[in-house]
Amino acid sequence: MASASRDGRPGRDQPGRPNSRGQSKSGGNSKSGGQKPTGKKPGGKSSASKSPGAKPFGPKTSGAKSGGAKNSRGTGGKNPGQGTRKPHRKGSRPNVETGKVRLNNSRPARHQVPVVEGDGATYVSDGMRLQKVLAAAGVASRRGAEEMIAAGRVEVDGEIVVEQGLRIDPNAAIIKVDGARVVIDESKQYLALNKPKGWQSTMSDDYGRPCIGDIVAERVMAGQRLFHVGRLDADTEGLLLLTNDGELAHRLMHPSFEVPKTYMATVRGEVGRGLGRRLREGVELEDGPVSVDSYTLMELHQGESLVRLTLHEGRKHVVRRMMEAVGHPVQRLVRTDIGAVHLGVQRPGSLRALDKKEIGALYKAVGL
Known part of the structure; x- marks a missing residue:
């Protein structure tokens, strides 16, 4: 295994390039002063980005160059064997200030003083991205994990990592x-919740409103x-899935499936x-057309109608x-089905x- 560069690629210690300790192979020191990156510096950049030739793993900075070469992540040119990197989700960088205060929800490992071998974080070409490992360990969502990484709170093999997308072997x-070792919990949970009306589709609420996190609080406290998986607005009732299977959740929410x-x-x-x-033919909305897969009129009663709609759209409201x-x-909206999972007679708030049949059907629906 080759060592990790600051952008998550092999070849960190090539001649003329600074390594993660801020020293080049030629013996000189970089601007980082030989210290590991510790998080955000004035201007919103990590200390790693100050090293000559270092390329932070994230969206391209306009006009940035490394040793006179064009940035391979931009449109100005490509280095052999390197492709362009897609912009960060939603086109924004992780929020460092949010990452500093985000709650770590993981259960600490039983053995907190393991032997660290090697020289810092190691890049594994077919490994798992660090933010995905943290999400699987229960630290935070992928987005939340990215913010915690950017805030300098995550350490891999004795080295603080502040850039995004480093691939590692989670088993090694x-x-x-925050100095506490975490491990991946391999046990998967798949739950169906009947969300009551008026409850928020969040795990916590800053305004003290009832939310689904209140319903699963004991499970979260137990580790x-x-x-x-997705959201329902406060006034919408019905089926909401809860899981710690990140890949399944990602695919269920992605419109392409x-x-x-x-x-x-x-x-x-x-x-x-x-x-x-x-x-069925489609209705034009301000953000584009939408159509239903099926429609059934269930009943008419005193100036109101009850209809059943099936669609695969996931846009807000x-x-x-x-x-x-x-x-x-x-007037009232209840979600009754997600794929092969049915709400049935499940009580609100339960x-x-x-x-296994339902889980298998969900996996099949998203190609897993």
Whole structure:
């Protein structure tokens, strides 16, 4: 295994390039003063980015060069064997200030003083990205883990890592957060929650409002790391999945896998016969067209209609906005199905574990 460069690529200690300790192979010191990166410096850059030739792992900085060569992450040119890096999700850098105060939810390892061998973090070409390892260990979500890395709170094999995307072997690397070693919990949890109306789809709420984190608080305190798959707005009830299986959750939320979701919507007014065809053909919203996979009129009662809609869209308030656009505002909305998982007669606020058949169907739906 080759050693890790500051951008997560092999060849950290090549001649003329500074290593992670701030010293070049030619014997001179870099601007980092021989110290490990400790987090953010004035201007929002880590100390590693001050080293000549060091390229922080993240979005390209306009005009940045390394030793006279064009940055291989930009459009100005490519080095042989290196591809361009996609911008960070949502086009932004991790928030360092948020990372400094983010809660570490992981359960500490039983053995806190392991022997650290080698010379700092080691790059593994087919390894797992550090933020994904931290999410699997229950430290935080992937996004939260990226913020904690940027804040200088994560250490790998005795070396503080502040750049994003370093690939490591999670079974061999010794990972610490705030000086405490963490380990990956291999046991997977798959839960179905019937979210009550008025509850927030968050694990905690700064305003003290009821949230799904209150329902699973005992599980989290016992060491389980759980996060919700997608969201329901406060006024929407029904099925919400909770898991610590990061890859499954990511695919279930990604629109490319088109996992269907079914809703029961009580809408204002008595819907006409042509509404189903209109919804299947598509309704234009401000952020683009949306259509349903299936539509069924369930009942009409005193100026209201109950309809069942199935769609694979995941945009914010998409069902409410769609029905508003066709002249039938939603009065009540309940999500009853996600793929092959059904809400059934599950009571509001209650949890149940998914069975093997349901878990297998979810995996099949997203190609796992």
